[in-house]
Amino acid sequence: MDAAPHYRPLYRQVYDFLVKQIADSVWRPNDTLPSEQALAEQLRVSQGTVRKALDTLVAEKLIERRQGKGTFVAEHTQERALFRFFRLSEPGGERTVPTSSDESVKRRPAKAAELRKLHLDAGEQVVEIVRTRSVSGRPVIYERSVLALRHFPDIDRRQPLPNTLYAMFQQQYGVNIVSAEEELRADLTRAEDARRLPLAVGAPLLHIERVAIALDGSRVEWRVSRCDTSHLVYAVTLS
Amino acid sequence: MDAAPHYRPLYRQVYDFLVKQIADSVWRPNDTLPSEQALAEQLRVSQGTVRKALDTLVAEKLIERRQGKGTFVAEHTQERALFRFFRLSEPGGERTVPTSSDESVKRRPAKAAELRKLHLDAGEQVVEIVRTRSVSGRPVIYERSVLALRHFPDIDRRQPLPNTLYAMFQQQYGVNIVSAEEELRADLTRAEDARRLPLAVGAPLLHIERVAIALDGSRVEWRVSRCDTSHLVYAVTLS
């Protein structure tokens, strides 16, 4: 624990150390972390200071603690990623699990908008994934994901892709998605949408753009989803 | 600090006590709370236990702490309520401050849907507030709020109403809005919308329903907003 420029509290330095271990895949999903006592001795700080850092990581959902068992690196399971970042549900409140299908995966140079959204360097390559998602057999979402290839080498040769990408990002590439910035607006169904979804041109469509952000702050995915909200709603709790 | 059924940790009991003081307006917005030491002595617990409860309240934005000055009950200022619960902004990211106008305020018995959304008893009265919001002179939101009258006696005689209601809820009625559940879907402009907003019937419109939840868990407002998202987006960060 050496001093940082302009002073960082000890618990912050411990936090940074722990994050780095996870980011570098020293500790992988579902691994057990050393106990508080062990970390305290290793880092030459008190147990209370380690605890404060661990509490922060729990709040950020990067680790989970179970009394009597230990501290574990949180895993992005299918369900978890779904409930955390997939906000569409039935109007009452029941969460729905969509299936994905009809995908196309292409590698190509990034376009101008993608360079900007993902903070890429000119000429960098991306992988574009197009798919349709269905809820109880009915296609309701037409979605295009663009990934920076630098974070996911050869992902375009890994087909078939799972229903939720983020678990694979974490397990195969060590990329932890920790937050997502979404922008929503209402739009009309266009001919391109109508080819994928059973909607008439001119029907209302919820347009969602997402930038997914990894543990190290990099913007790794830009996703545009066009959703039929005649039977689903986008549900979010502000607090 | 007496025992609770099935055991509540001490810091939880301290938390409950502090929340009650705020909910009962014993401590009002901008008031200074007693110091950690004073609270610890009053409640017969250690300073660390008080601190843990205070940290939770800070995370929930119910209080603010300033080193060297003290601990204060957080105030719902116009700006703060706006940035916290008003998610519409310009596509780039700049937050926009809308003005409200053209309001009508009516007291009437609750309808069936309102009873359900606000968990009211049959026959209870509500106040309906209808208004239009504009951004840089352009009407972009047509909004209908329904409030349970029991939480806001005579609010319908308090006109004119402020741009953001939640600061008034807190200051005039001691009702702290702590979270809001929103449901969004895409819709088309109807004749009723077109009378209020400069849109053609059939143009896309973002339909937002919100239930605002107070500190004690009661559902105090049901709001339906119909938004022109041709120049604005609904922006939210999932984490």
Next chain:
DNA sequence: GAGTGGTCTAGACCACGCA
């Protein structure tokens, strides 16, 4: 200088999971 919150420590005891 006095009073506040912010950081850090050391140690005790409890609740839980497992062998």
Next chain:
DNA sequence: GCGTGGTCTAGACCACTCT
């Protein structure tokens, strides 16, 4: 019974604000 995390305490020192 041992090791884990969860709770609680007591006290030290630092950083900031105001007078």
